[in-house]
Amino acid sequence: xxxxxxxxxxxxxxxxxxxxxxxxxxxxxxxxxxxxxxxxxxxxxxxxxxxxxxxxxxxxxxxxxxxxxxxxxxxxxxxxxxxxxxxxxxxxxxxxxxxxxxxxxxxxxxxxxxxxxxxxxxxxxxxxxxxxxxxxxxxxxxxxxxxxxxxxxxxxxxxxxxxxxxxxxxxxxxxxxxxxxxxxxxxxxxxxxxxxxxxxxxxxxxxxxxxxxxxxxxxxxxxxxxxxxxxxxxxxxxxxxxxxxxxxxxxxxxxxxxxxxxxxxxxxxxxxxxxxxxxxxxxxxxxxxxxxxxxxxxxxxxxxxxxxxxxxxxxxxxxxxxxxxxxxxxxxxxxxxxx
Ligand code: SF4
Numbered sequence: 001x002x003x004x005x006x007x008x009x010x011x012x013x014x015x016x017x018x019x020x021x022x023x024x025x026x027x028x029x030x031x032x033x034x035x036x037x038x039x040x041x042x043x044x045x046x047x048x049x050x051x052x053x054x055x056x057x058x059x060x061x062x063x064x065x066x067x068x069x070x071x072x073x074x075x076x077x078x079x080x081x082x083x084x085x086x087x088x089x090x091x092x093x094x095x096x097x098x099x100x101x102x103x104x105x106x107x108x109x110x111x112x113x114x115x116x117x118x119x120x121x122x123x124x125x126x127x128x129x130x131x132x133x134x135x136x137x138x139x140x141x142x143x144x145x146x147x148x149x150x151x152x153x154x155x156x157x158x159x160x161x162x163x164x165x166x167x168x169x170x171x172x173x174x175x176x177x178x179x180x181x182x183x184x185x186x187x188x189x190x191x192x193x194x195x196x197x198x199x200x201x202x203x204x205x206x207x208x209x210x211x212x213x214x215x216x217x218x219x220x221x222x223x224x225x226x227x228x229x230x231x232x233x234x235x236x237x238x239x240x241x242x243x244x245x246x247x248x249x250x251x252x253x254x255x256x257x258x259x260x261x262x263x264x265x266x267x268x269x270x271x272x273x274x275x276x277x278x279x280x281x282x283x284x285x286x287x288x289x290x291x292x293x294x295x296x297x298x299x300x301x302x303x304x305x306x307x308x309x310x311x312x313x314x315x316x317x318x319x320x321x322x323x324x325x326x327x328x329x330x331x332x333x334x335x336x337x338x339x
C-alpha cells in the first residue's frame with residue numbers, strides 16, 4: 001500500500017472541492033472496497049477524503065413524486081432493514097441482503113455500493129495485463145480463466161462483470177442517482193449510471209471528476225406485492241453472483257400490466273431488456289411466457305471457455321425467479337415456488 005494522506009470533509013461543498021483538486025483524491029465512506037484496492041496497488045490515492053461527516057446523507061426522506069430518497073451515506077444494512085424499504089421496496093431489501101456479509105453490509109454505504117469495482121481476478125493482480133487497471137495493456141480474462149465473467153455487453157477490451165446485488169434491485173426499480181459536483185447537481189437514470197466497456201473499459205460509470213453520489217431516488221411503485229430476487233453462486237454466502245435476477249411485476253385482472261427484470265453477474269452493468277419486458281405486458285404470468293422473455297433477454301449472449309453455462313443458467317433463473325415473484329411467500333427456505 002502506498003503512503004497517502006487522510007482528510008475529513010466537513011460538508012458536501014468541502015468534499016466536492018477536495019475531490020476536484022486532484023484525480024488522485026478519492027472519497028472514502030465505508031471503505032469496504034477502496035482499502036482493498038489500495039492494498040493490492042490497484043488504486044493509488046494521494047489523499048483519502050473521508051465523507052462520513054457530511055450531514056443529511058444518512059437517512060431516508062419522502063420525495064415530491066411519492067417515492068423515497070435513500071441517503072448515499074446510509075449503510076446497506078440500515079437501508080435493507082428500514083421498515084419503509086422492507087414494506088414498500090422488499091425487492092431492494094432482499095437484493096441488499098443477498099450481498100456480501102453482515103459485517104460488510106454494516107459498513108458499506110449506498111453510494112459506495114454503486115462505486116465498487118469488479119471482482120475480476122486479473123484486475124486485482126498488478127502482475128498481469130488488464131485494460132481496466134491499465135488501459136491498453138490487454139485483457140487477461142478473455143483467454144484466461146473466465147468462469148465469473150460476462151456473457152452480455154462485453155467486447156475484447158473487457159469481459160468483467162459488475163458485482164453488486166443492490167444495484168440489480170435498483171436497476172429493476174428504475175431508481176435515479178442524485179449527484180453533486182463542481183458544476184452543481186444533476187440526476188441520472190440508474191440505467192445511465194454504469195457503463196459497458198466499449199473503448200473505455202477503465203471507466204465503470206459516468207461520474208465526472210469531483211462528483212459525488214448524494215442519494216438514490218426510488219419511484220412510488222416498489223412492486224411490494226409481486227417481487228423476487230434470486231442469486232445463484234458457488235457457495236451459499238459471501239460469494240458474488242454467477243447470475244442474479246431481480247424481478248417486480250404489476251398484475252391486474254390476472255394479466256401482467258408491468259414487468260421489470262434486471263440481471264446481475266452477466267455484464268459490466270445490471271442488464272435490462274425493454275423488449276423482454278414489453279413482451280410480457282398483457283400476458284398471463286405463465287412459465288411459458290417467462291421462458292420466452294428469458295430467450296429474448298439472453299438474445300446475443302456470448303460465453304467464453306469457462307462460462308458458457310451462464311447462458312442456460314440465466315434463462316432458468318429468470319423463469320424460476322419470475323414464478324417466485326408471483327408468490328413471494330414461496331421464497332421462504334424450503335418452500336416450493338409455484339404459479
Ligand atoms: Fe481487466 Fe476487464 Fe480483462 Fe478483467 S475482464 S482482466 S477487469 S480488462
